[in-house]
Amino acid sequence: MSPASxxxxxxxxxxxxxxxxxxxxxxxxxxxxxxxxxxxxQGIHHEVVFVEWAPVPRQPYLSDLLTTAFPELxxxxxxxxxxxxxxxxxxxxxxxxxxxxxxxxxxxIRRAMGRFVLSTNTDVFLGQSIVETLAGGxxxxxxxxxxxRFDLKxxxxxxxxxxxxxxxxxxxxxxxxxxxxxxxxATGDFVLLDRESFHDVRGFNEVYRLARLGVDxxxxxxxxxxxxxxxxxxxxxxxxxxxxxxxxxxxxxxxRLAEAPWGDRRWHSSVASYNNPEGWxxxxxxxxxxxxRRFRIDFDWSxxxxxxxxxxxxxxxxxxxxxxxxx
Amino acid sequence: xxxxxxxxxxxxxxxxxxxxGSVRSLFERxxxxxxxxxxxxxxxxxxxxxxxxxxxxxxxxxQQLKSALADVERHRxxxxxxxxxxxxxxxKGEQIRGKVAGTAQTVQVAQEHLMATETKLDLLEAAINLxxxxxxxxxxxxxxxxxxxxxxx
Numbered sequence: 001m002s003p004a005s006x007x008x009x010x011x012x013x014x015x016x017x018x019x020x021x022x023x024x025x026x027x028x029x030x031x032x033x034x035x036x037x038x039x040x041x042q043g044i045h046h047e048v049v050f051v052e053w054a055p056v057p058r059q060p061y062l063s064d065l066l067t068t069a070f071p072e073l074x075x076x077x078x079x080x081x082x083x084x085x086x087x088x089x090x091x092x093x094x095x096x097x098x099x100x101x102x103x104x105x106x107x108x109i110r111r112a113m114g115r116f117v118l119s120t121n122t123d124v125f126l127g128q129s130i131v132e133t134l135a136g137g138x139x140x141x142x143x144x145x146x147x148x149r150f151d152l153k154x155x156x157x158x159x160x161x162x163x164x165x166x167x168x169x170x171x172x173x174x175x176x177x178x179x180x181x182x183x184x185x186a187t188g189d190f191v192l193l194d195r196e197s198f199h200d201v202r203g204f205n206e207v208y209r210l211a212r213l214g215v216d217x218x219x220x221x222x223x224x225x226x227x228x229x230x231x232x233x234x235x236x237x238x239x240x241x242x243x244x245x246x247x248x249x250x251x252x253x254x255x256r257l258a259e260a261p262w263g264d265r266r267w268h269s270s271v272a273s274y275n276n277p278e279g280w281x282x283x284x285x286x287x288x289x290x291x292x293r294r295f296r297i298d299f300d301w302s303x304x305x306x307x308x309x310x311x312x313x314x315x316x317x318x319x320x321x322x323x324x325x326x327x
Numbered sequence: 328x329x330x331x332x333x334x335x336x337x338x339x340x341x342x343x344x345x346x347x348g349s350v351r352s353l354f355e356r357x358x359x360x361x362x363x364x365x366x367x368x369x370x371x372x373x374x375x376x377x378x379x380x381x382x383x384x385x386x387x388x389x390q391q392l393k394s395a396l397a398d399v400e401r402h403r404x405x406x407x408x409x410x411x412x413x414x415x416x417x418x419k420g421e422q423i424r425g426k427v428a429g430t431a432q433t434v435q436v437a438q439e440h441l442m443a444t445e446t447k448l449d450l451l452e453a454a455i456n457l458x459x460x461x462x463x464x465x466x467x468x469x470x471x472x473x474x475x476x477x478x479x480x
Binding site for chain 1: 439440442443445446447449450451453454457458460
């Protein structure tokens, strides 16, 4: 892809056809339709990079279902990567974690072609302010943009989602606020950064593979220590609560944190930073083109980092002129 | 008649005499003057005594002033000592504050290293457990031995 034809924005999503949360596919399709329509309305040149990580055996690929549901998108701006499930088996250090979400996102981030890359989740709706900011072309490089998340109530009618519905406070059950210097809080739902800076910090943590909770926060620690600015983009994203989400399920594992499906949240994500290897995002893996804008990432031991690389666990740094981060 | 009276008065004066009326007038005047002198004398005595009292009071006040000035000097000297002591303790306090800050920094760094080490240990433990799980399938497990009849459990 030439620089001239490169999109302004890449949206990186990950998922698979496993009915996560009860209606995963529906939530993905609804949010994707909404977001891409709003971006197209504003003339924002974008691509959607969908990483299907460790697909469920004997289930249709979610990439195929997406292609069928969004033929126009599939023709122009949807890129799919199907990652062999062996990677999940050999990379995870915690048998409770069945989906290495941030490894999957790194696969997409590494291959995204947009000038700016948004790593988000499949059930997140972009707010009006965000779309307008993107349309204004006012994003700056070297800045991690964050957005607060507003949760909409579980069971809400999702058949006619509009910004009026999303903005109505009566539909909200929770509205997070972001505070400097890290602007953390539901971080994984919105991390927007220019492609070059994402590559510079080498994406999300691939060294600590015992938990997926806290890896997004850990990215902010890495970014902050690397000298990147972190800023609130100026408007929220919206998330519709679902069964199995961390917020609704965390009480179940209150007394057995180590058994949670997202890993033990008590790991030192505010102190233990990381240096991903050069081959982050399974860069060395063999990609096989299986259709227009569809690729299969086959298993390749050469793309798999060592089980443990202790030297890549590093202390977060402080910088002159930057507020301290409390552990 | 003033000229005859004055001529007679001059004639008497030649003999050291004066008219009785004049003498009486003079005596009255003298008595008055004496009375007045007596009054003045009393006043002088009183004033002299008052002056003495004021003088004594002034001396007393002077003594008090002297004593007060001496007190001020003593307090000034003491204040100077206290100020010096305060400065000394302030410097010591600053020194201790610096040491505490340094110690706190050392403690924080040590805590961070401890947390990083714990993270590494988590990774090692997880990796060992993973390898343990993987290699268990490689270890052949012998079939259980048949139980003997009548053997106590």
